[in-house]
Each structure stands twice: as C-alpha cells, then as structure tokens.
Amino acid sequence: MRFDIPVPVSFIAGLIGAEIVGNKDGAAIGINEIHKVENGDLVFVDHPKYYDTCINSAASFIIINKETDCPDGKALLITDEPFEAYLKIVNHFRPFSPSMKMISDSSSVGENTVIMPSAYIGNHVIIGDNCIIHPNVTILDHCIIGDEVVIQAGTVIGSDAFYYNKKTARPIHYKKMASCGRVIIEGCVEIGANCTIDRGVSADTIIGAGTKMDNLVHIGHDTVVGKNCLFAGQVGIAGATTIEDEVVLWGQVGVSKTLTIGKGAVVYAQSGVKDSIEGGKVYFGSPVEDAREKMKEFVWIKRIPQLWEKVMGKK
Amino acid sequence: MRFDIPVPVSFIAGLIGAEIVGNKDGAAIGINEIHKVENGDLVFVDHPKYYDTCINSAASFIIINKETDCPDGKALLITDEPFEAYLKIVNHFRPFSPSMKMISDSSSVGENTVIMPSAYIGNHVIIGDNCIIHPNVTILDHCIIGDEVVIQAGTVIGSDAFYYNKKTARPIHYKKMASCGRVIIEGCVEIGANCTIDRGVSADTIIGAGTKMDNLVHIGHDTVVGKNCLFAGQVGIAGATTIEDEVVLWGQVGVSKTLTIGKGAVVYAQSGVKDSIEGGKVYFGSPVEDAREKMKEFVWIKRIPQLWEKVMGKK
Amino acid sequence: MRFDIPVPVSFIAGLIGAEIVGNKDGAAIGINEIHKVENGDLVFVDHPKYYDTCINSAASFIIINKETDCPDGKALLITDEPFEAYLKIVNHFRPFSPSMKMISDSSSVGENTVIMPSAYIGNHVIIGDNCIIHPNVTILDHCIIGDEVVIQAGTVIGSDAFYYNKKTARPIHYKKMASCGRVIIEGCVEIGANCTIDRGVSADTIIGAGTKMDNLVHIGHDTVVGKNCLFAGQVGIAGATTIEDEVVLWGQVGVSKTLTIGKGAVVYAQSGVKDSIEGGKVYFGSPVEDAREKMKEFVWIKRIPQLWEKVMGKK
Numbered sequence: 001m002r003f004d005i006p007v008p009v010s011f012i013a014g015l016i017g018a019e020i021v022g023n024k025d026g027a028a029i030g031i032n033e034i035h036k037v038e039n040g041d042l043v044f045v046d047h048p049k050y051y052d053t054c055i056n057s058a059a060s061f062i063i064i065n066k067e068t069d070c071p072d073g074k075a076l077l078i079t080d081e082p083f084e085a086y087l088k089i090v091n092h093f094r095p096f097s098p099s100m101k102m103i104s105d106s107s108s109v110g111e112n113t114v115i116m117p118s119a120y121i122g123n124h125v126i127i128g129d130n131c132i133i134h135p136n137v138t139i140l141d142h143c144i145i146g147d148e149v150v151i152q153a154g155t156v157i158g159s160d161a162f163y164y165n166k167k168t169a170r171p172i173h174y175k176k177m178a179s180c181g182r183v184i185i186e187g188c189v190e191i192g193a194n195c196t197i198d199r200g201v202s203a204d205t206i207i208g209a210g211t212k213m214d215n216l217v218h219i220g221h222d223t224v225v226g227k228n229c230l231f232a233g234q235v236g237i238a239g240a241t242t243i244e245d246e247v248v249l250w251g252q253v254g255v256s257k258t259l260t261i262g263k264g265a266v267v268y269a270q271s272g273v274k275d276s277i278e279g280g281k282v283y284f285g286s287p288v289e290d291a292r293e294k295m296k297e298f299v300w301i302k303r304i305p306q307l308w309e310k311v312m313g314k315k
Numbered sequence: 316m317r318f319d320i321p322v323p324v325s326f327i328a329g330l331i332g333a334e335i336v337g338n339k340d341g342a343a344i345g346i347n348e349i350h351k352v353e354n355g356d357l358v359f360v361d362h363p364k365y366y367d368t369c370i371n372s373a374a375s376f377i378i379i380n381k382e383t384d385c386p387d388g389k390a391l392l393i394t395d396e397p398f399e400a401y402l403k404i405v406n407h408f409r410p411f412s413p414s415m416k417m418i419s420d421s422s423s424v425g426e427n428t429v430i431m432p433s434a435y436i437g438n439h440v441i442i443g444d445n446c447i448i449h450p451n452v453t454i455l456d457h458c459i460i461g462d463e464v465v466i467q468a469g470t471v472i473g474s475d476a477f478y479y480n481k482k483t484a485r486p487i488h489y490k491k492m493a494s495c496g497r498v499i500i501e502g503c504v505e506i507g508a509n510c511t512i513d514r515g516v517s518a519d520t521i522i523g524a525g526t527k528m529d530n531l532v533h534i535g536h537d538t539v540v541g542k543n544c545l546f547a548g549q550v551g552i553a554g555a556t557t558i559e560d561e562v563v564l565w566g567q568v569g570v571s572k573t574l575t576i577g578k579g580a581v582v583y584a585q586s587g588v589k590d591s592i593e594g595g596k597v598y599f600g601s602p603v604e605d606a607r608e609k610m611k612e613f614v615w616i617k618r619i620p621q622l623w624e625k626v627m628g629k630k
Numbered sequence: 631m632r633f634d635i636p637v638p639v640s641f642i643a644g645l646i647g648a649e650i651v652g653n654k655d656g657a658a659i660g661i662n663e664i665h666k667v668e669n670g671d672l673v674f675v676d677h678p679k680y681y682d683t684c685i686n687s688a689a690s691f692i693i694i695n696k697e698t699d700c701p702d703g704k705a706l707l708i709t710d711e712p713f714e715a716y717l718k719i720v721n722h723f724r725p726f727s728p729s730m731k732m733i734s735d736s737s738s739v740g741e742n743t744v745i746m747p748s749a750y751i752g753n754h755v756i757i758g759d760n761c762i763i764h765p766n767v768t769i770l771d772h773c774i775i776g777d778e779v780v781i782q783a784g785t786v787i788g789s790d791a792f793y794y795n796k797k798t799a800r801p802i803h804y805k806k807m808a809s810c811g812r813v814i815i816e817g818c819v820e821i822g823a824n825c826t827i828d829r830g831v832s833a834d835t836i837i838g839a840g841t842k843m844d845n846l847v848h849i850g851h852d853t854v855v856g857k858n859c860l861f862a863g864q865v866g867i868a869g870a871t872t873i874e875d876e877v878v879l880w881g882q883v884g885v886s887k888t889l890t891i892g893k894g895a896v897v898y899a900q901s902g903v904k905d906s907i908e909g910g911k912v913y914f915g916s917p918v919e920d921a922r923e924k925m926k927e928f929v930w931i932k933r934i935p936q937l938w939e940k941v942m943g944k945k
Contacts, residue, residue: 096447098429098431098447099432100431100432101432102432102433118433118451120431120432120433120450120451120468136433136451136469138449138450138451138468138469138508140449140450140468154451154469154509155469156451156467156468156469156508156509156530159449159467159468159507159508159530160465160467160505162507162527162529162530162547162548164527164545171524171525172502172503172524172525172543173525173543173561174525174527174543174545176465176505194469194509194531195509196467196469196507196508196509196530196531196548198508198530216509216531218529218530218531218548218549220529220548234549236531236548236549236566236567238547238548238566252567254549254566254567254584254585256566256584270585272567272584272585274584286584286585286601297616297617300616300619300620300623301616301619303619303623304619307619307622307623307626307627310626310627311626
C-alpha cells in the first residue's frame, strides 16, 4: 500500500508505540510485505529467521521486535508486537469504511461503460471506458479496472487475501493479515462469471492486458498475471504467483503459491503446478511434467502386468 | 429439524393420513434422517433394507410403509408413501415462504455488524456481533451466524441440499428431498468469496469456530466442520461428512460423503478423499494415501523403463 | 441465432459490404457456426482449411474471403473479413442493449413462479410456471426456463461463451466471438448455487428435463445436456459437448469440448473426460478409463518395488 503522501517515521512510531533506532527524520511512502517491498517502504518482521532478510531488503523502515544494528539511512521501529503494529498502520491509513451505496460516490466510471443492476462498486474504485460490468458483480474498494474490460455476472474483484498468522496458543488459531492492497485489471481483459480475484495483502494483484478468463476462476492475492493469457473454467491460482505473458491454463488447473510460470507455457486440464516451470513448453499431470513424458508414463504403467508375467511367471 | 413445541403424534398421523401402532400419546420434538436422528424424533423409512435400522434407532416415531412389531414406548405411523409423508410434514412446519425484502424483518442482526448492499438475509436468520457480510451474499432462512464472522462477497449460505430420491419409473427420475435443516456458523469463522454452504436436509451443517475458508469452496448438506480448520480455494466437501478440528485442506481437494477426516490431518492440493482418514498425518493423491508413500510411487513409476530394459532386453 | 423473420441475402450483403455469388434472391433464417448450422442459415469461414466443409455444409449462405465455385441454390458472400462480417450481423440483429431493471419489461414470468430479491432477469427471458429463482441469480437476455425449475442463489445463466479468435499480430491477441445464442433449461431442472451456464455462441446451450446439478458447476457454450442427469459439485463441462440422458458425473469431474458422453455413463469424482465415452459404463481417472481397469492399475503400481527386487536383486 502506498500512502497518499509520505508519512514521517516519527508519526508511525507514535502510532504503534515504537522506539526509533537509526534515521529518525525519514518519511515512509508505503507499507509492504517482504516479497513486494520497495525503497521508502515500511516492512514488519517478528521472526528471527527473517530478521536479516527484512533489514537488508529495499525497505527503509523495519518494524521489528528486537533491537539490533541498523544499516545507514534506515530506521528500525522497535516494538514487541510487529504484527499488531502492521494492523494498526493499515487500520489507520485504510480503515474499513464500506460504501453503503451500490456505486460509491468516490468511485469513477469511464465513458460508455455500462454498470448493470445489482453490481456493487466500492470506494475509490476507478473503472475505464467502454467496459461492461454485468449484474451482481462486486468490485471492492481501491480496485482499478482499465478500458474495454468485460466482467461477467457474479464475479468478485478485490475480496480479502486468504492470509492468516498462526497463533496456536489462542483458542482461535488464526489471526487475519489485513488486506490493504488492490486489484488492477488492465485493458481488454475479460473475466467470466462467478470468478474471484483477491486483492493484494499490501501490494497489488494484477491481470495483464488482453488476458481472458472463463467462469469460476480463482486468482489469489498479490498474483501477477501477464498479457494475453487464457485461463479456462475453474482454474485456481494461489497467492503471490507470477504468470508470464501468453500462458494458457486449461480447465481445473491448480497453481501453487509464489512460483513462476514462464511465457507461453501451456498446461493441460486438471494439472497441478507446484513449482516454477519454464515458458514455451507443454505440461501435464499433478504435479506437472513435460506433457509428452507424462503421456509415455501412462503407456509404461500399462506394461507392468506384462513385465510381471515375464519375471514372476504368472499374473 | 426441531419443532417449535412438541407435536402430538396423533396430529402428525392426521396430517399424513397414517395409522398409529404403539404409543399413541407421545409427542415428537422434531424430524430427522436416520444419520442424525435423536430420541423424540420422527424418522421415515420406505425400503425394507432399512426397516430394522430405523425402528431400532434413537427415533421415537417411525413413518413406515409396512405394519410390523413396534418396540415399547415407540410408535409406528403406517402409510403407503413415507417419503410423501416426510415432504408433507416439512411443508407444514417449514413452509417455503421466502422473504421478499433484502433483510427479512424476522431476522436479527447483532451490534456493529455490517450488512453490505445487495446482501440478502432471509427469514429467522440470526447474525451475531461484529460481523461483516459483504455485497451480494445470500443467507437463507433459519441460518445462524456467530460473532466476528466475515463472509466475502457472492457467497451463499443455506442453499438446498443436493439430495434426491430416485424414481426411475417416472419421466422425471429424481424427486427432491425437501431441506429443512440449517447452517450454523460459529464465531470467528471467515468464508471467502463465491463459496456455497448447503443447509442440512433435516439436521444442521456446522462450521466450527475459527475455521477459515478461501474462495469458491463448496460444503455439502449436514457436513460438520471442526474448529480452526483451513480450506484453500475450490475445495469441495460432499454431504454428511465430519471434518475434525484443525484439518488443513489445500486447493481443489475433494472430499466424499459421510466419511471422517481426523483432527489435524493435512491433505495436499488436488487430492481426493474417498474414505475416512486418520488425524495427525499428511495425505496426497486421488484417492489419497500417506503423502510420502505417494511421492515414492512417483519415483517407482519412473523406474519402469529401466526394469523393462533389464527384463526384455530393450526399450 | 434465428432471425425474427427471414432476411434477404441482398440485405445481409449490403450490411457487411459483400459481393454475392450464386443465389441472389434467397433469404437467410439465421446465422450459426459450422457445428450447428442448418438449412437456410448463414455461416462464415476465413481459413482455407475449412472452405470446403462450410461450402458443403447445410448452410445456404457462406460468408467467405475467397471467390470460388458456388453449389446450386446457395450463395457466397465475398468479403475480406468474414469474422468482422459475423460480428456486424450479430450486432445488427442482437445488439447489446441490456435492461437496467432487475426484471426486464420484455421478460415473461409464469404462474406461481417466485423471483427472489436481487435476482436479475434480462430482456426477452421466458420463465415457466412454479419456478423458484433464488436471490442474486442472474438470467441474461433471451434465455428460456421451463416449468418447475429451481435455480439456487448466485447462479448465472446466459453468460457469454468463452470463445476467442486468435490474432497474434495485434497487441491484444484475442478477439471475442460475440455470443448470440441462448440457454434453454427444460422443465423440472434444478441448478445449485453459484453455478454458471454460458449461452451458445450462435446456437443454444440446453439442459434437459429433470437434470439436477449441485453447486459451483460450470457448463460451457453450446453444450447439450440430456434428461435426468446428475452433476455433483464443481463439475466443469467445456463447450459444444453432448451429454446424453441419465449421465452421472461425480464431484469435480472435468469434461473437454465437443465430445459425447453416452447415455447412463457414470464418471467418478475428479476424473477428466478428454474424448467421447460410451454409455452404460463406469469410468475413473484423468484421463478416464473403465473404472475397474483403473483400480487394477493402482494395484499394479504398488507391485513395482517387488518386481524391482526380483529383477535387480535389491530395492
């Protein structure tokens, strides 16, 4: 999440009750998680395993639960509960204050765009020209929709990330990571009926220009989809994944989190992608392999009885 | 389904045109199917295969299409068409009489709960405090939602059970089992966008406290989900299944009906659970096996060509 | 798509700027794609590979980008861009002019049919008697719903076909094939919550009488489903497929495009049907095989280590 204007680190420290070590005079431009963090951002870390990564990341301001050395020009904000501090910052700068109108007064809708009945357009949403937003679509706060976009009925854009912190000591084990990111849908994208595209936790979920999705497709938080991709019905993509341009995913394909699918890859129906795969190739299986190798495997399996007979003397 | 007050068995017999054998003076507290039946309940049976199970179940009143011996203190209600009798009872005590307002006057909404635009709240729904019900959500009659529950946009709570009686003799083969059960969602549950949770046929579908579900998840009728479970996107669970506490189901997992998944089990993405599995273990495959055993199987399959060459002398 | 009245071919030629070769005096009754074309129809073809098939199909009028011989009684409409000509014809006879009311004045709703709040009924929709259309359902223009049909909440009927022409030379690779077909749902059908049924591209998607679908089911454009079928939750069927009567598809089954599943076939959960399969049999696997053969395969795979030990002397 980018703040509307840079926010003095001293204000942030006051808000979350933290002590500042290092550069006390800086101003933060936003807050992000470690995968998406940029220069000028706040980041938070509460697990020793990730201390070094966060301190040495692009982030300028690190909310941390241990006093340690601070690199030149950066600041550490020391507090016992970095996760709670993150929630406080999000709630302060992006408070949940939902529009109770079907189309929020703070949203902006382009020329020749049709918003059909019972479509909900939240606060600060921007929709481009020549779009069709079908009935019963929900577009939540801060999402951005380009020109010539079609969203079929019942689809949800900007639902919260499925992202929880585990606290098994408590009766309720999972504490929600508040979502303050957006969904950005570029021009000429078409999204089928009853799809769901989650907003980024603190960065953006992006659907590249010209990409087309069939019905009941799920796209997780912070996932970045390239241009001119084709996703068939019931495809599901987990969070923080990168799908490069011109990738084709056939029906019911599942893609795991944080991986990359290279440009132009084709994945056959019902396959499962659990690690990054190169572009320009065709894949099949759960987990996926090169499609032709996978097909050969089916033939080899059928030969086991023949092998058995030869070796064991009988079936 | 529990009646509002106990109903004399003589009234029920009159309603369905049945003859009473046994205890003519009792009163029924509700009606349930055989899997969920309790002491004081009505149950119905029309197939000789299930006569004994129903007569000897906890049910106090058995609607049956054959005159037979009645255990002490119970009553048989003899009628040619027990299934039609069941439908008559449901239609009498839970007539379909949908609210035509977006929020029914007979529903109750707790403090600080936000109901966003175009969300539909049916008759006799009870929603707790501090909930967020997002746009275009549908919560149907008699469902109960606890405190601190979040339901993302487009989700449907309390759709009818997918449960039909087969009558192949008729041009239309399937006759619907009317759903008179509820969905009960306990506190601190979060449900993603465009999910569907069916009501119980005559008992309740229950989602335990602290459980979190991602988008496009389907939960069948009468399924009972424990506390602090995590279900990733596009998981599907059939009817009358028991998922114990702290179970984790990754994306696109499918779970068959009437089985049990033990406490703390983890099922990897795209797996299929067709029989009950023990808790505390990790599973993979369709159908599932121990995940490590399944992984080894992938290695063994890759060795078939080598075996073939050794045995057959060439590939 | 059938025109309201037969349209002189000379009018069509003028509309799309084509030259007529052959029968200049005919009138077209509709426009269809090659799989669905009937006598009296227009069809279009822009790829030499399909010239002969289209010219020799049942179509009476062929929009084509090459001057060639015309069979007696037919007409060729010669134009450089047949695909653009198709779009012009669809936009002329079925312009996108969405109703901005929740229930369009041009729709027709039968006796005792209940349309619940926030359900959208588009232009020229016809709904029969004794139906229940639940909240937040979307039924788009020209769809036809028979008697005694139940559509659970959140379902979308008549979303656009997922059908694009690839034009890789352009920055946006895919150009949408405008959908002018319908969805026809016959009597006594029940459709679960948050399902999606796409309209035909130029013909009709049909759901046969008595068929029942669970939640989150996807049916592609131009697919024809027979009578008394049962589809469990999260089934996905691609476009232009034929499912004969009494077919049972269990949960999360995927079915590829343009194939046929024979009468009474049963396909077990999570299977993938990629080619046509015969009726009256039971299938399992992805891709599917005879279910019993597939089960045996699982047993054979488990025997590989034993084979290996015998042949190689050790595991």
